[in-house]
Amino acid sequence: MAVKIVKAPQVFHRPGRGILSLAASVAALGASCSPSPPKPAPLPEQVSQADPAVREAIEEAWTAATTSPESVQRRLELSLALDANGFDNAAAQSWQAMELLAPRDGRAAYFLAQLAADRGDLEQALVHMDRVFATQPDFAPACWRAGFWQLDLGRPDEAAALFQRAAEIDPSSAAAMVGLARADLARDRTTQAIETLGTLLQKTGHPYSAYLLAQALRRAGRLDEAAAIQLSGEPAVPQYPDPWNRLLLDAQRSLDGELGRIDRLLADGRIDDARLCVGRALTNWPNQVHLLNRLGEVHRRNNDAAAWVRTMKRAVLEDPKSFQSHLNLSMAFRQAGEHERALQSAMKAAQLRPDLPDGHLQLARMHLLEDRLDAALPALDRAFELGVTNPAERLQYAHLLLRSGRLDDAVTQAELVVRTDPRQADGWVMLALAHRDAGRVNKAIEAVQAGLNAQPDHAGLRRLARELIAGGASPRERES
Amino acid sequence: MISLCPLMVGCVEEPADHGTQLKPTSEPDIWLRDDSALSNVNVVWESGATGEYYMPEIIGGGGGLFDADGDGSLDLYIVQGGRLTPEGIQDDGPPNRFFLNNGMGVFNEVNCGAEDTGYGMGVAAGDIDNDGDVDLYVLNLGPNSMYLNDGKGAFTNVTASSGTGDPDWGSSGTFLDYDRDGDLDLYVTNYLMWSPQTALNCVSGNGMPDYCSPEHFMAPAIDRLYRNDGNGQFTDVTVESGIVTKPGTGLGVVAADFDQDGWIDVFVANDLMPDHLWHNRGDGTFEEIGLATGCAMDDTGRPKAGMGVDANDIDDDGDLDLIVCNLKSESDSLFRNDGDYFVDITTQSGLRNATRAWTRFGLGLVDFNNDGWLDLYEANGAVLRPSQPISGDPYAQQNMLLRGAPDIQFTPVSPRGGTLPLKPLTSRAAIFGDIDNDGRRDVVVVNRDGPVRVYRNTCSIAAQSITLDVRNRHGAPALGAIVTAQLGKRTITRPVKSGWSYMAANDPTVHVGMEDESVLKDVRVRWTNGTVTPYGDLKANRRHRLTQPEE
Secondary structure, three states, rough: OOOOOOOOOOOOOOOOOOHHHHHHHHHHHHOOOOOOOOOOOOOOHHHOOOOHHHHHHHHHHHHHHHHHHOOOHHHHHHHHHHHHOOOOOHHHHHHHHHHHOOOOOOHHHHHHHHHHHHHHHHHHHHHHHHHHHHHHHOOOHHHHHHHHHHHHOHHHHHHHHHHHHHHOOOOOOOOHHHHHHHHHHHOOOHHHHHHHHHHHHHOOHHHHHHHHHHHHHHHHHHHHHHHHHHOOOOOOOOOOOOHHHHHHHHHHOOHHHHHHHHHHHHHOOOHHHHHHHHHHHHHHHHHHHHHHHHHHHHHHHHHOHHHHHHHHHHHHHHHOOOOHHHHHHHHHHHHOOOHHHOOOHHHHHHHHOOHHHHHHHHHHHHHOOOOOOOHHHHHHHHHHHOOOOOOHHHHHHHHHHHHHHOOOHHHHHEEEEOOOOOOHHHHHHHHHHHHOOOOHHHHHHHHHHHHHHHHHHHHHHHHHHHHHHHHOOOOHHHHH | OOOOOOHHHHHHHEEEEEEHHHOOOOOOOEEEEEEEHOOOOOOOEEOOOOOOOOOOHHHHOOOOEEEOOOOOEEEEEEEOEEEEEOOHHHHHHHHEEEEEOOOOEEEEEEOOOOOOOEEEEEEEEOOOOOOOOOOOOOOOOOEEEOOOOOOOOEEEEEEHHHOOOOOOOEEEEEEEEOOOOOOOOOEEEEEEOOHHHHOOOOOOOOOOOOOOHHHHHOOOOOOEEEEEEEOOEEEHHHHHHHHHHOEEEEEEEEOOOOOOOOOOEEEEEEEOOOEEEEEOOOOOOEEOOOHHHOOOOOOOOOEEEEOOOOOOOOOOOOOOOEOOOOOOOOEEEEEEEEEEEEEOOOHHHHHHHHHOOOOEEEEEEEEOOOOOEEEEEEEEEOOOOOOOOOOOOEEOOOOEEEEEEEEEEEEEOOOOOOHOOOEEEEEEEEEEEEEOOOOOOOOEEEEEEOOOOOEEEOOOOOOEEEEEEEOOOOEOOOOOEEEEEEEEEEEEEEEEEEEEEOOEOOOOOOEEEEOOOEEEEEEEEEEOOEEEEEEEEEEEEEEEEEEOOOO
């Protein structure tokens, strides 16, 4: 695709302290007649107290930048290392130094802007961002990021101009479209917002656009449409690609930072990169169970059950009290077809964290694989007492309760299913069957009617309606 | 023509005249004065931190302001932390503390029988046995406790017989009559499935040991709903009510009838998960409609670290709006109730940018300066260690106070927090009430490993106010009732509530700042059974008791 050259956005601010101090520094630099730029400032004392991996990364970057004070790349790496690992003041100083070194590279101002925003100083953040617009006008994330800050400052017109600009630079930018819609909503231009979000939803199917669209529809009084869209599920947290910010995230060197990086790679489907990343992190934190669980996930995605089992065994050996490792080992055994071992691992997980539903659920699944309903039900009972949100799991639970003759419990669970999502036809079927088997035919008919109201064409409901009208079927007939 | 209170059924004008007790303030910008020493409250919420960075150490604690002995002044109950070891939660923690108020805002510590030694978090207050006095529910990390009041401020532990000893990690709780059967039921907010044995080693951004985020545990908890059976016993109806379907990381809770259908709903602020609005369907069941009504998250679509919460009518349209406070870099969320849905008006109100620089916990929409507009107080303190701390307590932050103005505008008061600069602390619960009966709202702030601070309101005495002590027919605070009245040209709506803010039980009386209005007109109370009682016009600078008439 051809790159479109466009002008910088027309949203500028009077130079604030940031730009003035920068100008003064540039002038001072020019007047000093010194050909080589200054070396990085000494590292803050707290760096020496940081985690060894963080400390080494920062010290390494600092040494490199000190050795080559003229290198923009080295200064960038030092600034990223400080910024990503929480040394905000030192990072700000380093970014300022980089900006002096490379005034046409917008990244320093970009990260200075974000540091200011994190401090709650959005006006200063926008001042920094103006320098990014001046040097790199075609970087869409700068536009939408500044747009969101303008929205937060209650200036939707300025925000809309920035989002429009981001959309021109990158027509596929979800951030730009979401921003435009939010700016419209803030200006009571609900119809326009609905249009924008509808397009975005069609293009991307992003659950967050569905969430926002439902909000816009409610504001327009279109409550039924909003309710229908809302039932599409819980919105995922919106993520907007930003290659510069990715540099920052990838510069985190604590264990949490490494885990986050691996998770991002997995989310992007970059399995080989994730494997490399885990391997490198394991040299810093040998046999760390969270890393081993991520390595197991890499194997799972590669459909390598044997390697997954091997890795999870290693994790369990390393920390026999790790609930997550036992749970994942159970899943790995199951994938490898070793059901009895999977059951044992699930039992261990449930023993280690009897207060979490996942271990009990896995235990029940393994019992059910062997058709041991009597053993599965107590585990399911416990899991659902502790809270299971997945309606499909609850529906299966209701079905098993029905099979085992616990009809009142089946009614309770089926009611919870249809209350959460009235379109869940199988939930209505389950509710009707439980009532019918309990001898409450009228209630069963009511459930079927309610189900047909929500899903008029559902074959199971129609069949059941016919059966009920004809006098109902006995449990034995249903089983057959 | 003004019809005064004594002419009305069930309304008693109490003798205290606010005007005679007010003292002028020396500094016009100082809204709150630290009167902890004068108030004789000398207590520190002890986290028991030993360097293990156990999560509960950074979450608590709370307390309550309520009239325990029926003398018309607010007494103070402060929960205490405790001791955590790798073996578990130790039951030999410091006991919770109780202070009786002498009526002038000076407290004397007494033994009350509710010296719970569990690892304490919050407290809820309400009359569970309809004997007219306020009973207590203490939320702990571990089994919670129910205490029955004998009416004189002496409490008896009835946890076992009442069946309310939820063993999970309780945070905030609130009493509510969700089934409208005339007695108070109980909603318990739980935070995480956690114990010292399941603790994790977490680090800050630079790899230093630090407290975990709830996300690290992947173990949200189920809240509990207890139905009062009217015979001293409660039944756990968490499953049949539907509350079981959505676990959360609940920290703050407020119960109110948000959709004005006559049934009390429940809003729960969750930490890094979508907040929950449990809509009461009127048949004993609830459905979660936070996402569907637009108050589970703000417009950014990101679940925030919900902590403190309050509900009040900020736009004078008769329904209750919501505010939730959150973590540093996340703003507060202010949701305007538009009937069928909520609109995020955080930005328009000025709160988006004003609040995001701190981590806020306890909060309250309270009219401190009696100008008729609700102000906002927030108690702050970090949960994550900054890489370059500025004081000995790396989590300490200044609290903040924002002045409310017409058109739902909030502006930070200077000096921040409305008080003279004090050494910042790691604040958690903010408990609101009129501790010296002067017609101005005061604040008690519970601080982690720091002294409880009592902030006395020193705003100008020129502005008028009124206090409505709304009681049910048993003589207890009528939690869940709604007061409406004409304030000048405005029609205001104020709920009778105690459980809001963060881990707190607050003064249940309704306070209305009246600026220069001398009469609050056409005062009406809608009781939880749906009936409405008119009380006519009530004079300012008085405390009026409005009692529910017998049916």
